[in-house]
Amino acid sequence: MANNLLQSPTHASTIPFSRPPTPGVHPPQIGFCGLGAMGYFMARNLANSFKSQLPPLLVHNRTVAKSQKLLAELGASAVKIADSLGQLVTECDIIFTNLGNDAVVTSIYNEFAKALAQSPPTKYKIFVEMSTVYPTLAGDLDRLLSSFPHVHFVTSPIFGPPLGADKATLVIAMSGDYRSKKEVAFLLVPAVGRKVIDLGGNVEKAPTLKLIGNGMIMGMNELLAETLTLGEKSGIGQQTVYDLVKEIMPAPGLVAYGNRMVNDLFDGSVGFAIDGxxxxxxHIRRLSAELNCPMPAVDNTHRGLITARAIHQAQVLAGTQQWDIIDWSSLIASSRVAAGLNPFDSKKGTCVVRED
Structure with a gap:
């Protein structure tokens, strides 16, 4: 990564920072914690993109099988498995985390803090939190890490589905220490995502934008579910309504989630699990309440998600479930049941007949 005085127009439109200094004699060691549905692809793309420039990516996951899978896929020249979180902290200069929920994030960062206390860093170290967390947790983590010398914290949640992580087309929000954001941004784009949105120095801002964005996607999914269900009940057919969506509102999210709903693709192991x-x-409802800013679309989406999960859990108890985990696009089950249709199988209960 050469040090340029001026950015090219292409970089300026995707990364809102000038290039960081060229790495010195010892290139940075990168680490990644959390190889879930999103993290696995991001870690893989990072390792692939810099395998000829940086040491092998050091990875850690709660279930070591995921780390072993990544090692088998890329080889020892690109990936190394950390034996512990402590090893990740002590050996890495930049550590990315992508985890399932706030409780897990809190637990992992407490372990990081223990390792830092046992072996205080003597040079610049950056922690990059990429999960979807409540904004105040980011502030708590920043205060925790700032008590150690040379340690900096950046929040960097990402927008996009697992397919976007796979194809490195994610949009990346970022807030925190400016110098650290520079270093991180040029690692992530284009290796992991296509664009960085800078939210300034307050580490709570990027997680806030992430919740706002997810709230918009949720409201979109709820309206999409209701509209497709009405199409089916009216005799038009959900496929015809979906085709219209692709013609007049071909946003990637609408197209992707509409496809899942129309084709009953509710396997949460390859999508975004409904618990997430x-x-x-x-989180969004809590934020909207604290700011006195109602979001009824998110309230309706929450109801739909809870309903879909309740229906699925009843099926699990009866041993009739099709998927062990359901994707959040399955919220259409709520609209379908309210309309007298089968919750997860659109081929049952109705049959659209054209009146030519």
Whole structure:
């Protein structure tokens, strides 16, 4: 990464920072914690993008099988498995985390703090939190880490589905220490995402934007679910309504989630698990209440997600479930049941007949 006085127009439109200084004799060691549905692809793309420039990516995951899978896919020249979180902290200069919920994030960062206390860093170290968390947690983590010398914290939640992580087309929000954001941004774009949105120095701002964005997606999904269900009940057919959506509102999210709903693709192991959607909905509702800014669309989405999860859990108890985990697009189950249709199988209960 050469040091340029001026950015090219291409970089300026995707990364709102000038290039960081060229790495010295010892290139930075990068670490990644959390190889879930999103994290696995991001870690893989990071390792692939810099395998000829940086040491092998040091990875850690709660279940070591995910780390072993990544190692098998990329090889020892690109990936190394950390034996512990302590090893990740002591050996890495930049550590990315992408975790499931606030409780897990809190637990992992407390372990990081223990490792930092046992072996205080002697040079610049950056922690980059990429999960979807409540904004005040970011502030708590910043205060925790800032008590150690040379340690800096950046929040960097990402927008996009697992497919976007796979294809490195994510949009990345970022807030925190300016110098650290520079270093991180040029690692992530284009290796992991296509654009960085800078939210300034307050680490709570990027998580706030993430919740706002997710609230918009949730409201979109709820309206999409209601509209497709009405199409089916009216005799038009949900496929025809979906085709119209692709013609007049071809936003990537609408197209992707509409496809899941129309084709009953509710496997949460390859999508966004519904518990994650409910967690995010709870965060957004809390934020809107604290700011006296009602978001009824998110309230309706929360109801739909809870209803879909309740129906699925009843099926699990009866042993009739099709998927062990359901994707949050399954919220359409709420609209379908309210309309007298089958919750997860659109081929049952109705049959659209054209009247030519």
């Amino acid at each position: 959607g409910i967690k995010d909905a709870n």
